[in-house]
Structures are given as C-alpha cells and as structure tokens.
Amino acid sequence: MIHKSENDIINNWNSNIDPVVSIICPTYNHENYIEQALDSFLMQETNFPFEIIIHDDASTDNTVNKINAYTEKYPHIIKTILQEENQYSQGGQRIFFFLSEKAKGKYHALCEGDDYWIDSKKLQLQIDLMEQYPQCHMSFHPAEKRFENDADGKIYANQAYENKIFSVSDVILGGGGFCPSASLIYRKEVVSDLPKFFSKAPVGDYFLQILGSLNGGALYINKVMAVYRQGVAVSWQSSMQNIDRRIKFYQKMIKSLDELDVYCNHRYHDEIAHEKSKQMYDMAVFYLYNNMVNEFNKHMELSHQTYPLKSFYYFMDYHLKSFPGLIKKLKKLKLKIKV
Known part of the structure; x- marks a missing residue:
C-alpha cells in the first residue's frame, strides 16, 4: 500500500x-x-x-x-x-x-x-x-x-x-x-x-x-x-477459449456493429462494413481451426460479400477456401517463420 x-x-x-x-x-x-x-x-x-x-x-x-x-x-x-x-x-x-x-x-x-x-x-x-x-x-x-x-x-x-x-x-x-x-x-x-x-x-x-x-x-x-x-x-482472452462463447462473441459483435451503423445514420458505413468483415473473417478462421469446414467456407464468403479485406493472407484464404487443409498448413508455416 x-x-x-x-x-x-x-x-x-x-x-x-x-x-x-x-x-x-x-x-x-x-x-x-x-x-x-x-x-x-x-x-x-x-x-x-x-x-x-x-x-x-x-x-x-x-x-x-x-x-x-x-x-x-x-x-x-x-x-x-x-x-x-x-x-x-x-x-x-x-x-x-x-x-x-x-x-x-x-x-x-x-x-x-x-x-x-x-x-x-x-x-x-x-x-x-x-x-x-x-x-x-x-x-x-x-x-x-x-x-x-x-x-x-x-x-x-x-x-x-x-x-x-x-x-x-x-x-x-x-x-x-x-x-x-x-x-x-x-x-x-x-x-x-x-x-x-x-x-x-x-x-x-x-x-x-x-x-x-x-x-x-x-x-x-x-x-x-x-x-x-x-x-x-x-x-x-482466457474466456474466449470456449468454442460456443467465442462464436457468440463474433455474432454479437456483428449485430452491435449493425446497430452502430444505424445509430450513426450510416455516415461511417464503409468503415463499419470493414470491421464487420474482419469479425466474419476471424470467425471463419476460428471455424477452420476447429475443423468445421462448411462454416469456414460460409463465413469466408460472407466476409467477402460484406467488404473484401485488403491483405495478402485474406486474399489467399478466400481464394483457397476450397482447400482448407492447404490453408492450415500455410498458417502453420507462417507461425514458424514468425518464430
């Protein structure tokens, strides 16, 4: 004290x-x-x-x-x-x-x-x-x-x-x-x-x-x-290890962003769409790591339709979404290179 x-x-x-x-x-x-x-x-x-x-x-x-x-x-x-x-x-x-x-x-x-x-x-x-x-x-x-x-x-x-x-x-x-x-x-x-x-x-x-x-x-x-x-x-971070809790978090974030867009009279619609897309992308990758391939593909497509993110890794994940095994290998390689 x-x-x-x-x-x-x-x-x-x-x-x-x-x-x-x-x-x-x-x-x-x-x-x-x-x-x-x-x-x-x-x-x-x-x-x-x-x-x-x-x-x-x-x-x-x-x-x-x-x-x-x-x-x-x-x-x-x-x-x-x-x-x-x-x-x-x-x-x-x-x-x-x-x-x-x-x-x-x-x-x-x-x-x-x-x-x-x-x-x-x-x-x-x-x-x-x-x-x-x-x-x-x-x-x-x-x-x-x-x-x-x-x-x-x-x-x-x-x-x-x-x-x-x-x-x-x-x-x-x-x-x-x-x-x-x-x-x-x-x-x-x-x-x-x-x-x-x-x-x-x-x-x-x-x-x-x-x-x-x-x-x-x-x-x-x-x-x-x-x-x-x-x-x-x-x-x-520790509370987000639970799969159901993590998915509900992403869903609630997307809903809140939609409501923020309405509250702001759509003045920042593009910026909010960008953030919604990021949430959908993160959710897709989370599904991939949990071997839920159909959900991964679905949310990658939703993300792309909402706002195509401008990053190399997003581009690769979206265009290779039909090859989830390859994407997982590339992500593991990326982690090794970082270390």
Whole structure:
C-alpha cells in the first residue's frame, strides 16, 4: 500500500467539493494485482480532486478484503460497489452502467483492476490537454503490454509521433486495440445518454471509443502512461477459449456493429462494413481451426460479400477456401517463420 495519507493527496487539490475525475475500476479475482492498480491511482499528483470508484464483481478470492483495507485508509477518495452476484456472467455492459451512474466527475478515467498506471502526472497532463481541446470528448495514449513477471513491456497503440486528433473513421478501423482501455479518459456527456445497443455490446471498450470520438475525434497524447497486463487467468482472452462463447462473441459483435451503423445514420458505413468483415473473417478462421469446414467456407464468403479485406493472407484464404487443409498448413508455416 502506498505511503501517502489521504490528507497528503487532498491537500494538493485546489477544491474539495466535486471530483473533476472519476477513476472507474472494475475488478474480479484480482487479488494479486488490485493493490498495484490502486497505488497507481493514489500516486496521481493533481491540483484537482478525483475519486476512485471500484466495482468488484463478486470475487471469490481475497480481492474484496484488499479493497476494504484501502477504503478504510482513503474513505473520502475511494467508493466501492461490492456485488454479491456476478454481473458479467449475466451479459451486456451492466457493470459499466453501475459505475457510470455512481461517478460524479466531469471526466471518467478507465482502468481495470489487473492493469495500472506508471506516470504520477497522467491525470493532470491528460485533463489539462482535454481542457485545451474541448471539442474532443475523449483522449488516450499508448501503453505497455506486460506479462506478469516482466520488468519491461512492449509498447502498443503508439499511433503517432506527436499529439494528434484522430478521426472517428480512424477509431473504427483501428479496432478495440486502437485506444488502450487503461489510457481512456472521456467526458461524462459521452455516457450520459448511451444508445440502447451499447447495453448488449459484447465489448464495451471498443464501442465506447467510437461513441467518445463522435463529437470531435479522439485526442491522442504521445506518452506511455499505463500498463496492460497479459496472461491473467481471468482475462478476456482466457474466456474466449470456449468454442460456443467465442462464436457468440463474433455474432454479437456483428449485430452491435449493425446497430452502430444505424445509430450513426450510416455516415461511417464503409468503415463499419470493414470491421464487420474482419469479425466474419476471424470467425471463419476460428471455424477452420476447429475443423468445421462448411462454416469456414460460409463465413469466408460472407466476409467477402460484406467488404473484401485488403491483405495478402485474406486474399489467399478466400481464394483457397476450397482447400482448407492447404490453408492450415500455410498458417502453420507462417507461425514458424514468425518464430
């Protein structure tokens, strides 16, 4: 636990009335990581007040006890929502709505309980820049990917060599990894009137990035200030190993993209069609690896009809779809060459 007292943090604020930033932290079975996340929030050096809102989704390990220890020491900064029944398993973005409704800040900053920040000036820098660009309702920055025991990580989402405003099209075509979740800060207005489809979107981060950029684009800040932790047992990637769950995920993503297209009055139809095609292609390849050849052929054709992707591997997979055994051999060869 960080050595700063609550008074040490609050005394630097120019006001103690309402928080400027609400740090939103969803967590589940993160007993090995939650302390590092909370310390990274509490180390923030700001001249404005912030609050930390933690949502524990009925953890079965020692996460809640660790959260409670921090809440006792920082009762005016940390607020908790402790579920007795797991909400994620009930689908949709229920957790996100719980957190957004409780948040009081003009801005919301996201960071899940197994990720963390690595710059004590992150909040101050990001908010100062957002105040300079009021037309942008969302900002983000690059991050590091680290496995649990890594001292250093690999930088990702390094989208430019300088600060830059990216368009809605850039965000859509960039996919969910364009903006690291632990880097996101958005104005409260973004979530004050979310479209209905968002509640059933299988991945809230991606659609939040798009919705957050609709007003004036997404402000990119060229500084690495967060870590995305890979290889966590309860991570999204581990949950996608189940075949039925994986297929349902792709189907829900495609449906949500269709609903986004309608919500945006088809202004970004081509970009959304491109992303739908990617989902269909990924689903096709997943079917191939699970020896479901007919489904592979069907979804390769659907992908091509929706939007022909411009990549060499896509071109080969589509034109060789009648020879699935050959495609699998070529993919294995590709992996060996990469290694």
